[in-house]
Amino acid sequence: MTKNIKISINGVVVEIEPGTTILDAASKVGVIIPTLCYHKDLCVAGNCRVCITEIVGQKRLTAACATPCEEGMEILTNSLRVRNSRKHIIELLLSEHNADCTRCYKNGNCELQFLASEYKIMTQDFIRLAPLKKYSIDMYSPSIVKDDSKCIRCQRCVRTCVELQGVNALTVAHKGDQMKITTFFEKSMNDVVCTNCGQCINHCPTGALVEKNYIEEVWDAIADKTKHVVVQTAPAVRVGLGEELGFEAGTRVTGKMVAALKRLGFDAVMDTDFTADLTIMEEGTELLTRLKKVLVDHDEEVKLPMATSCSPGWIKYIEHMFPDYLNHLSTCKSPQQMFGALAKTYYAKARNLDPEKIISVSIMPCTAKKFEAARPEMHDSGYRDVDYVLTTRELAIMIKQAGIDFMKLDDMHYDRLMGESTGAGVIFGATGGVMEAALRTAYELVTGREVPFENLNIAPVRGMEGVKEASVKIENPLKEWAFLDGVELKCAVAHGLVNAGKVMESIRSGSASYHFIEFMACPGGCLGGGGQPIPTSPEIRQKRAEAIYAEDEGMQLRKSHQNPEIIKIYKDFLDHPLSEKSHHLLHTHYKTRERF
Amino acid sequence: MTTNYQLKRVDFIFKNENDWEEVLSKNIERPSQELINELISSELKGRGGAGFPTGLKWKLSAEAVDEIKYVICNADEGEPGTFKDREILSRVPFKVLTAMAVCGHVIGAKEGYIYLRGEYFFLQPELNKAISEFEYYCKEINLDFKIKIFMGSGAYICGEETALFESMEGKRGEPRNKPPYPSSYGYMGKPTVINNVETLAHTFTIFKYGAKRFYDLGVQYSRGSKLFSVSGDTPKPGIYELELGMSLADFVDEFGDGDTKAVQVGGASGFLVPRKRFSETAIGFQGKLTGISLPTGGSMMLFNSSRSMFNVLDNYLEFFREESCGQCTPCRVGCQQLLKGIKAVKRGEKNAQYLDKLMRLAETMQYTAKCGLGQSVANSFSSIVENFREEMIY
Numbered sequence: 002m003t004k005n006i007k008i009s010i011n012g013v014v015v016e017i018e019p020g021t022t023i024l025d026a027a028s029k030v031g032v033i034i035p036t037l038c039y040h041k042d043l044c045v046a047g048n049c050r051v052c053i054t055e056i057v058g059q060k061r062l063t064a065a066c067a068t069p070c071e072e073g074m075e076i077l078t079n080s081l082r083v084r085n086s087r088k089h090i091i092e093l094l095l096s097e098h099n100a101d102c103t104r105c106y107k108n109g110n111c112e113l114q115f116l117a118s119e120y121k122i123m124t125q126d127f128i129r130l131a132p133l134k135k136y137s138i139d140m141y142s143p144s145i146v147k148d149d150s151k152c153i154r155c156q157r158c159v160r161t162c163v164e165l166q167g168v169n170a171l172t173v174a175h176k177g178d179q180m181k182i183t184t185f186f187e188k189s190m191n192d193v194v195c196t197n198c199g200q201c202i203n204h205c206p207t208g209a210l211v212e213k214n215y216i217e218e219v220w221d222a223i224a225d226k227t228k229h230v231v232v233q234t235a236p237a238v239r240v241g242l243g244e245e246l247g248f249e250a251g252t253r254v255t256g257k258m259v260a261a262l263k264r265l266g267f268d269a270v271m272d273t274d275f276t277a278d279l280t281i282m283e284e285g286t287e288l289l290t291r292l293k294k295v296l297v298d299h300d301e302e303v304k305l306p307m308a309t310s311c312s313p314g315w316i317k318y319i320e321h322m323f324p325d326y327l328n329h330l331s332t333c334k335s336p337q338q339m340f341g342a343l344a345k346t347y348y349a350k351a352r353n354l355d356p357e358k359i360i361s362v363s364i365m366p367c368t369a370k371k372f373e374a375a376r377p378e379m380h381d382s383g384y385r386d387v388d389y390v391l392t393t394r395e396l397a398i399m400i401k402q403a404g405i406d407f408m409k410l411d412d413m414h415y416d417r418l419m420g421e422s423t424g425a426g427v428i429f430g431a432t433g434g435v436m437e438a439a440l441r442t443a444y445e446l447v448t449g450r451e452v453p454f455e456n457l458n459i460a461p462v463r464g465m466e467g468v469k470e471a472s473v474k475i476e477n478p479l480k481e482w483a484f485l486d487g488v489e490l491k492c493a494v495a496h497g498l499v500n501a502g503k504v505m506e507s508i509r510s511g512s513a514s515y516h517f518i519e520f521m522a523c524p525g526g527c528l529g530g531g532g533q534p535i536p537t538s539p540e541i542r543q544k545r546a547e548a549i550y551a552e553d554e555g556m557q558l559r560k561s562h563q564n565p566e567i568i569k570i571y572k573d574f575l576d577h578p579l580s581e582k583s584h585h586l587l588h589t590h591y592k593t594r595e596r597f
Numbered sequence: 598m599t600t601n602y603q604l605k606r607v608d609f610i611f612k613n614e615n616d617w618e619e620v621l622s623k624n625i626e627r628p629s630q631e632l633i634n635e636l637i638s639s640e641l642k643g644r645g646g647a648g649f650p651t652g653l654k655w656k657l658s659a660e661a662v663d664e665i666k667y668v669i670c671n672a673d674e675g676e677p678g679t680f681k682d683r684e685i686l687s688r689v690p691f692k693v694l695t696a697m698a699v700c701g702h703v704i705g706a707k708e709g710y711i712y713l714r715g716e717y718f719f720l721q722p723e724l725n726k727a728i729s730e731f732e733y734y735c736k737e738i739n740l741d742f743k744i745k746i747f748m749g750s751g752a753y754i755c756g757e758e759t760a761l762f763e764s765m766e767g768k769r770g771e772p773r774n775k776p777p778y779p780s781s782y783g784y785m786g787k788p789t790v791i792n793n794v795e796t797l798a799h800t801f802t803i804f805k806y807g808a809k810r811f812y813d814l815g816v817q818y819s820r821g822s823k824l825f826s827v828s829g830d831t832p833k834p835g836i837y838e839l840e841l842g843m844s845l846a847d848f849v850d851e852f853g854d855g856d857t858k859a860v861q862v863g864g865a866s867g868f869l870v871p872r873k874r875f876s877e878t879a880i881g882f883q884g885k886l887t888g889i890s891l892p893t894g895g896s897m898m899l900f901n902s903s904r905s906m907f908n909v910l911d912n913y914l915e916f917f918r919e920e921s922c923g924q925c926t927p928c929r930v931g932c933q934q935l936l937k938g939i940k941a942v943k944r945g946e947k948n949a950q951y952l953d954k955l956m957r958l959a960e961t962m963q964y965t966a967k968c969g970l971g972q973s974v975a976n977s978f979s980s981i982v983e984n985f986r987e988e989m990i991y
Contacts, residue, residue, distance in 0.1 A: 047774040048924045050965045061972070062964045067774035082964065089961040093930035126954060128937045130930070154923065173769055173923075176752060178933045180923025 006072040023054055023065035023076055034078050035116055037206050038155035039066040041538045043164060049155050050090050055080045062086055091116050096127040099150035107208035113153060141189040143375045144197035144213055144368040152182055152209035158201035165524055167499035170195040185597045193597060194321045198314035198522045199368030199531015212368050215389045216399055222360040223266040230360045231269040232262055233340045237366040237430030237527035238393045240548040244534040245397030246407040251544030253552055256412020261400050263413060272415045274422030276336035277429040281561035283587055284333045285443040286578035288517055297484045304329045306515040309435050311335045313373035314522025316591055318498050323505050324593035332588040337363050337370055338379050341386030342586040347574045351418055362389045364396045366530035378589045392532025421566040424559030431549045432496035432526035433462035433469060436519040440473060441560045447475060447482040457559055465525060467500035496521040604847045605840040607822040609802045617691040622738050624804045625702045629659055632703050639808035640820040645671060645793030646894035648882045654790055657780035658704040661788035666706035668697045669784060669791040673714045673749050673756040676864035677916060678896035681824040681836050682794035686720055690727040696797035698742045699804060700790055709744040712761050715751035753920035757968050758791045771924045772968035795824055816842030819881030823895055830854050830901035846876040856901040864896035865913040866973035871984040906985035907943060913977050928971025931962040935978055939989055949990045952982055
């Protein structure tokens with residue numbers, strides 16, 4: 002072990018491991034150094050210079066985030082020189098920033114605004130540069146709005162797009178005063194490889210990247226008495242929403258959320274978890290069918306491994322990057338789109354409603370879902386299956402606007418028909434959850450026994466490792482699945498598109514032999530989605546994951562096929578998984594896209 | 598600086614290079630430590646501008662443990678007012694190639710690169726010819742060392758060593774955080790010696806004649822000779838090799854047109870010296886001047902009384918506004934504010950006291966910018982505004 006080193010920060014002596022940055026060392030002694038370009042998810046850039054500190058004896062000031070401590074360093078974080086310089090830097094950033102705060106979507110949740118307020122920048126001494134530049138707002142994407150006039154060039158979004166997602170849609174172009182964050186040939190976000198995952202939004206300190214919001218449209222729909230507005234809530238929303246409304250990260254607010262949605266005036270509040278369970282039924286059966294076609298029929302048309310298709314960010318990624326592998330994708334729609342197709346068919350019929358009068362809204366931890374809902378493929382009900390997609394953040398805004406004291410709400414239950422769910426549906430919100438839910442059902446379907454993991458918790462597919470692997474050996478299957486006897490079902494789970502890319506490369510090179518792979522575009526799965534509360538960090542995502550698994554453990558039913566409403570929908574409407582009706586409503590195909 | 602205030606012309610750099618084969622074959626037989634000691638005792642400092650002791654640089658890279666190391670010759674000569682490296686590479690390329698190979702021998706590198714400024718594309722054919730001849734000889738003497746040219750694309754910032762690495766790695770040319778330094782983490786993350794063209798040429802002199810010949814030139818802390826690119830209001834613009842330590846007054850006597858108002862020492866990133874300071878200013882590493890500049894030292898621009906110092910500063914800032922990589926806040930926004938600021942003062946849109954605010958801003962840039970570019974904008978800005986404040990306002 003290397004010897005610890007001694008340094009002092011503002012006179013407080015501290016012993017730290019060699020290699021610790023000044024920023025981390027300071028936090029150990031309770032000293033907060035402001036940062037902008039620094040983010041726990043990303044590599045260090047050291048370009049905003051807000052975190053400068055003074056090392057006694059050095060003329061130049063040093064970026065705390067990028068500088069490792071050395072033995073005997075005396076560091077000052079609040080000397081006059083540091084204060085004046087830092088104030089200068091904030092002033093410079095503001096001079097280049099379109100500081101029209103009251104008209105900004107991020108007003109109140111902007112790191113630059115916070116710093117300006119902390120340092121009480123009350124005057125505008127420097128020349129305002131923002132109005133002098135010809136900025137345009139890119140509003141063509143259905144998911145993301147990019148406003149360069151609010152960009153502070155910290156490159157957090159670029160590092161996110163490159164390091165976390167491996168997409169490289171965002172990049173730095175030009176130099177000097179012209180330097181900006183843009184895309185290939187400065188095309189619109191809608192026309193490039195952007196997967197709409199929204200991670201750039203989650204990592205943007207200002208309002209330069211925000212979701213395209215549909216709040217007013219949803220208010221209008223609610224107010225329209227001729228419309229019947231149904232809403233669905235994704236699994237990960239219930240463990241994130243609380244953060245926007247005063248709760249600690251990792252607080253489960255399912256019942257309060259349902260109550261709030263009812264107060265907002267939605268006519269029916271139902272659960273995407275229900276269609277998550279339905280996805281398991283369809284996708285699990287599809288997997289087993291594919292296995293049979295490959296192992297028994299030797300059908301060359303059918304491809305393994307089968308890849309999940311719940312994450313629209315992942316779908317767009319594979320369409321751009323690995324279009325030759327599209328036939329590996331499960332044909333199942335995502336739970337959101339299954340719900341949308343059923344809301345205007347099954348639900349409409351059961352409630353005796355004219356589907357044309359139904360407005361289907363979904364609350365998602367995701368911005369890619371906005372794009373997904375707008376895909377031309379998603380009209381199988383005869384109408385647009387999902388009309389509006391709101392992020393967790395947008396829902397929080399609506400709750401605040403409506404004057405709902407969220408903390409004081411009593412828990413309420415989802416409405417019937419498509420509101421019942423199992424623990425298997427809930428864990429869709431965490432990385433590995435779809436895999437775990439699928440295994441719980443598929444294994445039982447094949448063997449008649451529960452999956453051989455303690456308390457149904459399939460630990461190998463849980464956790465925050467980028468790529469996880471698991472295998473389940475099938476022994477003594479039921480008669481109809483005899484061909485699977487002795488087969489070791491090999492699974493992989495990848496979250497964060499950079500990891501998805503790694504797995505895809507290993508498949509392409511032939512070095513991996515999986516049967517089934519779960520892909521999620523965002524780090525941590527949906528709970529770390531691009532529509533979730535800001536800020537995000539590994540710790541926050543961990544807390545949300547714990548909440549998801551706690552929700553699962555707390556449910557009486559934890560296997561999708563046990564869901565009584567699932568049993569009912571197959572009895573009353575769909576007949577059986579992969580029936581003609583499910584093929585029509587619940588399955589789809591994707592298309593090849595250009596790679597730029 | 599004590600003695601030697603007269604101007605002394607020297608002729609080392611451009612002296613014939615015909616004996617390069619002998620210098621090479623002799624020196625690669627010498628132990629690495631001996632060559633490093635030779636360099637250290639010569640007190641050669643980097644001629645690119647920053648003035649880092651060359652011997653120490655080689656020593657650090659030699660001590661770094663790695664299978665792969667690199668030698669890079671920084672020929673991204675971009676500082677306004679300098680044009681000496683171009684001459685060295687076209688007139689005595691073998692000196693530079695030889696020095697690179699010796700450096701490779703010293704630190705244990707088998708590959709060298711010349712990072713050639715984009716605008717110097719016309720040097721490429723001749724240089725490539727020299728490289729093939731050089732490599733042919735290396736083969737003959739069983740020396741495993743290859744040299745390649747890497748063409749820059751014209752960004753000033755890529756002369757900054759870590760931005761240069763990024764550029765060579767195919768990335769955007771943006772300076773890295775330091776530490777780690779190139780001697781342990783350079784090109785491709787490997788220990789790298791990166792030297793200016795002229796520095797390498799001087800090491801040739803040192804390896805050929807021994808450290809003493811070099812050390813005997815110049816004055817304390819500023820040993821040896823240096824090439825100066827003389828331009829501006831002078832009857833004899835050109836490249837001159839002079840001993841370090843001369844006074845600026847002597848320099849102006851020699852090169853001025855009799856009406857010299859100020860001299861910009863070290864290019865746009867250097868300092869402007871007004872007439873009243875000529876006699877108290879010496880050119881060398883101690884005397885605050887030459888060498889504090891960024892990519893290329895040795896630029897001497899003379900201005901006579903017909904020149905507006907406002908226009909000069911405006912021109913420099915225009916250059917920095919465009920050539921900043923745009924990465925860090927103080928440099929990207931600071932350059933824009935300084936430029937727009939002096940224009941606003943000139944037009945009367947801001948009062949004269951705004952210049953003081955800009956001076957403080959320049960100081961912040963110097964303290965906080967990520968690399969030498971942003972840090973050195975204050976050099977020319979402050980020295981011009983301080984000395985020619987009236988010209989900025991009226």
